[in-house]
Amino acid sequence: MGIINALTSVVNVFAKYDDLFLHAxxxxxxxxxxxxxxxxxxxxxxxxxKISGNPILRGIATxxxxxxxxxxxxxxxxxxxxxxxxLGINLPTFEFMGSDFSRFFSGLLALVINSxxxxxxxxxxxxxxxxxxxxxxxxxxxxxxxxSMTFIIFPQALKxxxxxxxxxxxxxxKESSQVSIIGLAxxxxxxxxxxxxxxxxxxxxxxxxxxxxxxxxxxxxxxxxMEKKLSVSNRSSN
Amino acid sequence: MEREFILEVKNLGKSFKDLEVLKSIDLNVKKGxxxxxxxxxxSGKSTMLRCxxxxxxxxxxxxxxxxxxxxxxxxxxNKIRMQIGMVFQQFNLFPHLTVRRNITIALTKLRNMxxxxxxxxxxxxxxxxxxxxxxxVYPASLxxxxxxxxxxxxxxxxxxxxxxxxxxxxxxxxxxxxEVLQVMKDLAKAGMTMLVVTHEMGxxxxxxSKVIFLDGGYVLTEGAPEEVFEHAEHERVKxxxxxxx
Numbered sequence: 001m002g003i004i005n006a007l008t009s010v011v012n013v014f015a016k017y018d019d020l021f022l023h024a025x026x027x028x029x030x031x032x033x034x035x036x037x038x039x040x041x042x043x044x045x046x047x048x049x050k051i052s053g054n055p056i057l058r059g060i061a062t063x064x065x066x067x068x069x070x071x072x073x074x075x076x077x078x079x080x081x082x083x084x085x086x087l088g089i090n091l092p093t094f095e096f097m098g099s100d101f102s103r104f105f106s107g108l109l110a111l112v113i114n115s116x117x118x119x120x121x122x123x124x125x126x127x128x129x130x131x132x133x134x135x136x137x138x139x140x141x142x143x144x145x146x147x148s149m150t151f152i153i154f155p156q157a158l159k160x161x162x163x164x165x166x167x168x169x170x171x172x173x174k175e176s177s178q179v180s181i182i183g184l185a186x187x188x189x190x191x192x193x194x195x196x197x198x199x200x201x202x203x204x205x206x207x208x209x210x211x212x213x214x215x216x217x218x219x220x221x222x223x224x225x226m227e228k229k230l231s232v233s234n235r236s237s238n
Numbered sequence: 239m240e241r242e243f244i245l246e247v248k249n250l251g252k253s254f255k256d257l258e259v260l261k262s263i264d265l266n267v268k269k270g271x272x273x274x275x276x277x278x279x280x281s282g283k284s285t286m287l288r289c290x291x292x293x294x295x296x297x298x299x300x301x302x303x304x305x306x307x308x309x310x311x312x313x314x315x316n317k318i319r320m321q322i323g324m325v326f327q328q329f330n331l332f333p334h335l336t337v338r339r340n341i342t343i344a345l346t347k348l349r350n351m352x353x354x355x356x357x358x359x360x361x362x363x364x365x366x367x368x369x370x371x372x373x374x375v376y377p378a379s380l381x382x383x384x385x386x387x388x389x390x391x392x393x394x395x396x397x398x399x400x401x402x403x404x405x406x407x408x409x410x411x412x413x414x415x416x417e418v419l420q421v422m423k424d425l426a427k428a429g430m431t432m433l434v435v436t437h438e439m440g441x442x443x444x445x446x447s448k449v450i451f452l453d454g455g456y457v458l459t460e461g462a463p464e465e466v467f468e469h470a471e472h473e474r475v476k477x478x479x480x481x482x483x
Contacts, residue, residue, distance in 0.1 A: 137330035
């Protein structure tokens with residue numbers, strides 16, 4: 001009977017605080033989506049720096065990627081949160097999606113700074129997986145380096161990059177839980193809130209893990225579908 | 239006044255770090271010449287060919303195309319490459335594009351040719367290499383011989399003055415070599431200027447107007463095919479020919 005009781009208790013907690021959870025869920029989705037969209041652009045630029053012929057650009061990108069990937073995300077989140085005011089950047093503190101805007105901005109910035117390093121490696125790997133002969137064939141026709149990238153290399157690399165970016169999105173959804181430490185009202189933060197006001201611990205944690213699992217499962221499913229579509233268009237017709 | 243040579247290579251050298259692959263190459267090519275470049279593997283044949291459109295950057299010397307040194311910093315190498323086609327051992331077709339688009343992409347993007355006109359050009363070239371029915375398929379569905387014929391059509395689309403062939407039949411199954419060589423023979427007959435790095439001595443002998451033998455980073459001997467093949471004097475050339483003929 002213990003299980004029935006436990007389940008009833010979980011349902012009760014969710015029913016009581018459902019608007020808090022759903023609002024926080026929306027926040028997590030927005031935060032993750034914004035992170036991946038922004039870091040896709042910046043990460044691609046950094047990947048271009050990393051494969052460029054300019055040793056200074058290459059050095060900057062390499063150092064950035066190693067540093068970010070070699071330090072914990074939580075440290076990066078705190079560093080951004082406490083570092084922005086030190087740099088003289090004081091964001092206005094108006095209400096934004098149920099959270100303080102300056103906290104939202106700090107959290108988003110920290111996640112972007114982190115994700116850019118991973119996206120950079122995804123894009124670089126995607127580009128470098130394309131056979132060198134493709135670049136040579138394009139160049140020998142008279143395309144310059146940029147045109148070769150745009151018309152020949154990148155469209156092919158995209159087929160490797162897109163599924164990996166999807167996986168990065170799944171990672172970001174999970175890692176975004178860490179920005180709760182600076183008080184950004186996403187899923188994990190709300191879970192802590194519900195724990196303290198309901199005096200229950202297990203139930204809110206189970207609810208939040210189910211919500212995360214639904215999010216990541218839906219994403220994984222979409223990625224699988226996309227991969228299938230890409231591999232079809234990659235196959236020869238006729 | 240028209241220059242005697244369309245391409246003049248003078249004292250060309252290329253080193254990779256400490257390895258000096260090309261020591262000093264001199265070569266003159268007239269319009270309509272078919273130059274077969276032969277020699278032992280590792281002799282720098284492909285490197286030399288790849289220097290001619292600067293896929294490899296030479297470390298010394300001059301390459302004059304219509305009298306203009308294409309190694310000059312002021313030269314727009316992309317413009318030169320539109321006039322010097324290249325065909326690769328591994329074909330290097332663009333797998334994400336249809337056969338027709340493989341041929342037209344440079345025309346529409348670099349020459350700003352209208353799509354209809356570019357497609358007509360592609361279809362005419364596909365007809366020429368005997369693959370008109372393959373226009374809408376992707377390269378993955380083609381045999382090696384078909385891929386190489388498409389690659390030749392692709393380089394012809396830009397209407398180049400010279401085509402460089404880098405071992406065009408070396409990656410092919412034996413039964414497909416003939417169809418590619420036939421297209422190259424047709425091109426030679428039509429007056430195309432061609433430089434061909436090849437192991438096909440039959441082709442060199444039958445089609446080439448000039449054979450050059452490369453070894454150790456130098457041109458050891460050069461001349462008409464019968465001179466090189468029948469009356470080779472150089473010991474290295476004789477030894478090589480004895481092995482491959």
